[in-house]
Amino acid sequence: MSKAALSPALGHSSYETDLYLWSQEQAALLRAGRRQDIDLHHLAEEIDSVGGSQKSEIRNRLVILLQHLLKWEFQPKKRKYGWRASIVEQRLQIAGLVDLSPSLKSWPDAVMAKAYALARVRAAEETGLNERSFPEDCPYSLEQIMTDGFYPGPIESKVV
Numbered sequence: 001m002s003k004a005a006l007s008p009a010l011g012h013s014s015y016e017t018d019l020y021l022w023s024q025e026q027a028a029l030l031r032a033g034r035r036q037d038i039d040l041h042h043l044a045e046e047i048d049s050v051g052g053s054q055k056s057e058i059r060n061r062l063v064i065l066l067q068h069l070l071k072w073e074f075q076p077k078k079r080k081y082g083w084r085a086s087i088v089e090q091r092l093q094i095a096g097l098v099d100l101s102p103s104l105k106s107w108p109d110a111v112m113a114k115a116y117a118l119a120r121v122r123a124a125e126e127t128g129l130n131e132r133s134f135p136e137d138c139p140y141s142l143e144q145i146m147t148d149g150f151y152p153g154p155i156e157s158k159v160v
Contacts, residue, residue, distance in 0.1 A: 015042045054104060058097050059111045065090035065145060066119035067126070070134055073153035075127055081159055084151070091146055109142050 014022040022039070023046070029037050068083045068090070098105050108115075116138035124131040144150045 013039060013042070015039060051101075054097055054101055055107055055111075058094055058104060058107050059115055061090045061094050061097075062108050062111065062115040062145075063119045063122070065094070066116050066138065066140075067122045069140060069145065069152055070119060070123040071127055072151055074123070074129060074133060076154050076156045078127075079156055079159045084159060087151070088148075091148065094146065108146075112138055112142060 014025060022042070026038055026043055029035070065087060068086045072079060072083055072087070094108060098108075120131060120134045120136075123129075123134060140150075140152065144152075
């Protein structure tokens with residue numbers, strides 16, 4: 001435990017200038033039992049933001065997953081191994097985040113419509129297809145999206 005962490009300068013908070021250093025100071029103060037010296041206001045904000053970060057990461061990964069599923073289905077002749085790898089990775093990462101925070105199990109379903117809307121725009125941009133080429137509403141259930149081996153569209157034997 002560093003000396004600086006145990007005796008931060010009075011009136012000076014590294015929260016404003018170095019968030020990492022501030023977090024290490026707060027952890028050291030907690031470990032040392034110096035609860036009276038903890039920056040409770042900012043600590044509460046940071047704890048709250050952790051949950052928001054997890055929700056955001058799940059939503060972002062869901063967007064990427066949906067985007068690649070759309071590309072997979074609507075451009076079967078242009079399928080790439082990287083799309084498949086991304087689909088697998090996003091499924092595993094979402095499942096891992098939900099395992100870490102089981103209270104977020106319903107979150108992917110709660111943000112599905114918004115995630116799909118963004119995935120649709122991105123898929124159109126990347127494929128060069130018109131956005132109207134993709135269904136307006138998500139054509140996949142969350143169960144399908146998260147199921148290993150679910151790859152929509154025609155079966156193509158060759159993936160580049």
